[in-house]
Amino acid sequence: MRDHRLVGHLSCLIGLALCACGxxxxxxxxxxxxxxxxxxxxxxxxxxxxxxxxxAIDALAADAVRFENAYAPAPWTLPTVTSILTGLYPSSHGVTSIGKHLSSDVRSLAELLREEGYGTAAVTSNNLLRQDLHYGRGHDLFEAEPGGHNLMTTPGVTERVLAHLDRLGEGVAPFYLFAxxxxxxxxxxxxxxxxxxxxRAGRLDGSQPIQVLRELGETLSAKELQFIRDLYDEEIRYTDEGIGQILAGLEERGLDRNTVVVVVAxxxxxxxxxxxxxHSRNLYEDLVHVPLIIRDPAMARRGRSEPRPVSLVSLTPTLLDLAGVDSGETPFQAPSLKGVLRGSDEDAGEPVFCEVDFVPILKQEKRAHMRSVLVDGFKLIRDVETGALELYNLERDPHETRNLAETRVRKVAELEEVLESRSTFAGSRLRAAETTPLSDEDLEMLEGLGYVER
Ligand SMILES: [Zn+2]
Known part of the structure; x- marks a missing residue:
């Protein structure tokens, strides 16, 4: 009895000491x-x-949950990032092409957290994510590192994030920082x-823009393709160094023990x-299967991998859930992953959808318009314009080389039904996205990023 009281007193004292330091x-x-x-x-x-x-990302994963089968809802930046920040699929938030931005009646993650008293800040370096579109909404501070296809932006983003950590980490309120x-x-x-x-390799020395690589296309030799991948890997390692500095900065400031960290593509x-x-032209695994790592300071077992397929549409509901925010009536379209993170969720997982409706601006006829659904290791892709179907068994054929649509007719029908019911549902929830006209400067920037075809 005495011992229990002593423990009670001690925890009160510890609690007071923690409160006193802010x-x-x-x-x-x-x-x-x-x-x-x-x-x-x-x-x-x-x-x-x-x-x-x-x-750096590997070290984080060793102390986190690594989702083996995470899916971006779309194969390019605008729709996916908007989905990450709203908990809605692209066919519902409507930001499916360049020039569109989010309807003002959808509240973003930053807005929802700010309403709960969170300090909010964002640092972006993709010129598509601009404050004057919807991405600045809900942030106390929004910064854009000057970007472009031929600039390196990781050091600038890292520096700004660390400065935000200094400022936000001293506040009494918790913070949300998106970079x-x-x-x-x-x-x-x-x-x-x-x-x-x-x-260099063959005809390439690293100075060729994306348009030249695409023109070379099928004529690229195995050696040239490997060279492109080698350069891409160097960019990943360079970015990983920035992430390492950010995570070390979090630890140095004593913030790592009370900060949920998400690394995702x-x-x-x-x-x-x-x-x-x-990217942006189809729904194959190369584009929509993405890394997702979440470190939740309150989770019991770290350093584990989670095989069930999840959509990045789950991120907003998950982060609000971890922040203890009751999102009430807000109609998110994928479940919170809090139960999965805490190891208490027995759910076998839900179907995961992906969508693309991409128009390369000047070549409207090259519209890529498809939807896909993944259930039990089978993925069905439907071309919305032509009606063409592709079915893949991802366990046996992870690179999607054998289309089974002709032979697995029952499977196709089963998945089509799931896709159809969801499309109807999402369409009924569509919020009218707003449109901004593109300037010549925008077009030039977009061409550099490879989103304009002439
Ligand atoms: Zn992107």
């Missing part, structure tokens, strides 16, 4: 959301890549200090496996 007066966790542009899951050490591209690191996006620039790429990249270099 930082723990609010028990809600801080949230650090790091989105890496164009980062393939299978080019990271913690996902089995043989090259040492990601020591986007851009460098693995083309152009793939050499970082010879890592030594992954030779000086907005989409992958394809290197001619399906006839194209880049």
């Amino acid at each position: 930082a723990a007066s609010d028990a809600r966790p801080n949230i650090l959301l790091l989105v890496v542009d164009t980062l393939r899951w299978d080019h990271l050490g913690c996902y089995g890549y043989e090259r040492d591209t990601s020591p 986007l690191l851009f460098d693995p996006h083309y152009s793939y620039l050499p970082h010879p200090e890592y030594g992954f790429a030779p000086k 907005d989409h992958g990249e394809e290197f001619m496996r399906h006839g194209w270099i880049g």
Whole structure:
């Protein structure tokens, strides 16, 4: 009895001591959301890549939950990042093409957290994510590191994030900090200090823009394609160094024990496996299967991997859940992963959807308009324009080389029904996205990023 009372007194004293130093007066966790542009899951050490591209991300994964089958809802930046920040699929938030931005009646993660008293800040380095579109909404401070396809932005983003940590970490309220690191996006620039790429290979020396690589397309030799991947890996390692500095900065400031850290990609990249270099044109695994790592300070078992397929649409509900925010009536379209993180969720998982409706601006006829669904290891892709169907058994055929749509008719029908019911549901929830006209300057910037075809 006496002992229990003593323990009670001690914990009160410890509680008071923690309250007195300010930082723990609010028990809600801080949230650090790091989105890496164009980062393939299978080019990271913690996902089995043989090259040492990601020591910092690997170290985080060893202390976190690593989702083996995480899916971006779209194969390019605008729709996916908008989904990450709203908990809605692209066909519901409506930000499916360049020039569109979020309807003002949808509240973003930053807005919802700010309403709960969180300090909010964002640092982006992708010129598509601008404050004057919807991405600045809900942030006390929004900074854009000057970006572009031929600039390196990781050091600038890292520096700004660390400055935000200094400022936000001293506040009494918890914080939400969102940053986007851009460098693995083309152009793939050499970082010879890592030594992954030779000086040149065949016709390439690292100075060719994406348009030239696409023109070479099918004529690229195996050696040239490997050179492109080598440069891409150097960009990943360069970005990983920035992430390492940010995570070390979190620890140095004593913030790591009360901060949920998420590292995720907005989409992958394809290197001619399906006839194209880049992203935004299809829904193959190269583009929509992405890395997702979440470190939740309150989770019991760290350093584990989670095999069930999840969508990045789950991130907003998950982060609000971890922050203890009751999102009430807010209609998110994928479940919170808090139960999965805490190891208490027995749910077998839900179907995961992906969507693309991409128009390369000047060539409207090259619209890519598809939807896909993944259930029990089978993925069905439907071309919305032509009605063409593709079915893949991802366990046996992870690179999607054998279309089973003709032979597995019952499976196709089963998945089509799931896809159809969801499309109807999402369409009924569509919020009218707003449109901003594109300036000549915008067009030039977009061409550099490879989103305009002439
Ligand atoms: Zn992107």
